[in-house]
Amino acid sequence: xxxxxxxxxxxxxxxxxxxxxxxxxxxxxxxxxxxxxxxxxxxxxxxxxxxxxxxxxxxxxxxxxxxxxxxxxxxxxxxxxxxxxxxxxxxxxxxxxxxxxxxxxxxxxxxxxxxxxxxxxxxxxxxxxxxxxxxxxxxxxxxxxxxxxxxxxxxxxxxxxxxxxxxxxxxxxxxxxxxxxxxxxxxxxxxxxxxxxxxxxxxxxxxxxxxxxxxxxxxxxxxxxxxxxxxxxxxxxxxxxxxxxxxxxxxxxxxxxxxxxxxxxxxxxxxxxxxxxxxxxxxxxxxxxxxxxxxxxxxxxxxxxxxxxxxxxxxxxxxxxxxxxxxxxxxxxxxxxxxxxxxxxxxx
Numbered sequence: 001x002x003x004x005x006x007x008x009x010x011x012x013x014x015x016x017x018x019x020x021x022x023x024x025x026x027x028x029x030x031x032x033x034x035x036x037x038x039x040x041x042x043x044x045x046x047x048x049x050x051x052x053x054x055x056x057x058x059x060x061x062x063x064x065x066x067x068x069x070x071x072x073x074x075x076x077x078x079x080x081x082x083x084x085x086x087x088x089x090x091x092x093x094x095x096x097x098x099x100x101x102x103x104x105x106x107x108x109x110x111x112x113x114x115x116x117x118x119x120x121x122x123x124x125x126x127x128x129x130x131x132x133x134x135x136x137x138x139x140x141x142x143x144x145x146x147x148x149x150x151x152x153x154x155x156x157x158x159x160x161x162x163x164x165x166x167x168x169x170x171x172x173x174x175x176x177x178x179x180x181x182x183x184x185x186x187x188x189x190x191x192x193x194x195x196x197x198x199x200x201x202x203x204x205x206x207x208x209x210x211x212x213x214x215x216x217x218x219x220x221x222x223x224x225x226x227x228x229x230x231x232x233x234x235x236x237x238x239x240x241x242x243x244x245x246x247x248x249x250x251x252x253x254x255x256x257x258x259x260x261x262x263x264x265x266x267x268x269x270x271x272x273x274x275x276x277x278x279x280x281x282x283x284x285x286x287x288x289x290x291x292x293x294x295x296x297x298x299x300x301x302x303x304x305x306x307x308x309x310x311x312x313x314x315x316x317x318x319x320x321x322x323x324x325x326x327x328x329x330x331x332x333x334x335x336x337x338x339x340x341x342x343x344x345x346x347x348x
Contacts, residue, residue: 003083004070015055016068022047023093037123038114041130045093045155046107052097069094073151076142088138089131094153102154108178109159113190116175117166120239128233133161133222140221152215157222160194164227167191169234172244195223236329261300265331266346268294268303274334274345275317286314304332318342 008016023044030040058064071084074091078084095103118126137157145152166173166187174184179193202216234241238260273290275282282290293306304325311323316336324337328348336343 004066005068007066008068009064011058012064012066012068015051015058015064018054019048019051019069022051031123034123036115036118037126037130038110038118042107042110042114045095045110046103048093049095049097049100049103052095053100056097069153070151073153074138074141075151076145076148078149079138079142088135088142091138091151091153092134092155092158095155096153102156106155106159109162110155112175112177113159113162113166116173117162117169120166120170120173120237121234122238125233125237129161129165129226129230130158132229132233133164133226134158136161136225137215137218137222140225141215141218143221144217152218154215154218156215157218159222160198160219161222161226163187163191163194164223164225165230165233168227168230169241170239170243172242191223195220198223258300261329261331262298264329265300265303268346271346274343278317280317283314286310289313300331307332307334310334316343 005013005016026040026043026047027037028040029035030037052069055064055068072087072090073094074087075084079088095106114126114130117129121129134155134157137160138152140157141152171186171188171191173187175187175190176182177185177190179185179190198216198219201214202220205216231241240260273282273294289306289309293303293310296302296306304327308325311325311334314323314334315321316323316338319336319339319342321336321338321342323334323343326333326335330346330348333348334343334345
């Protein structure tokens, strides 16, 4: 099966290029500036839809002929071809330009569910969950429509994946969401309501044999995939699964991360200092700060402050290189700046 892109004129190539920029740029900006990836994805989906509306305007004016996304929508019958495997992902950033309400519905879930879920998971784990929901939705649709040549597109599989992941991780969280009213609703209520309605619609479509024009099995596939894999993705993350702390916020997530860090920090009073452990005398100018570090190191911030002082004043006892401060999952550590094997304290 050939690519439609080989037939494009200059204007069609420009529209397709603009779509790529609109989709990639917000996510790249979020990753580079370490701001909310959920909001970056939300903007990507929205701007991608705007470019599709632009194509429709150009089509009405006779400036474009081909629908430039033919090579990027999900057609189940061609997904077995390696050249079209990318459509399992790219279809999630496309929508029907005649159904902007569907786009807005997905944007609401991506923003209002995605942002607090990202606060629970952290950026990298959130990205993994989003990809799982996106691919789970696409594969779910392909499994039930393997021989179909009807294109499928939309971010709903990924959006339902966010609902499934949140339900698996923190079902008692309350997040602002517009159901009957825009107010905080329990995640378990929002997620099960959406999933239940989607399951009922899918069964009704199967019973009637008449397509509703909506990829219900993609929604269900995204939800189930993310729900099933969330415990693996979230393992070792900043917030414990199932924690009940009043709902997600930057402050709550930071507090939970801090509690987890304190629980994993070594008790310095039970560990011999690195000089004594090597049969050396602690340098005179380091004795007092080392004593203060051991006595007042229960809090991560205090420990980091005293270790920073030791790093500035101390040298590696083996190679005389400057010491450095590194942050690990088990708290701050001192180590040799040139050869970490020479000096690390507390030891891992």
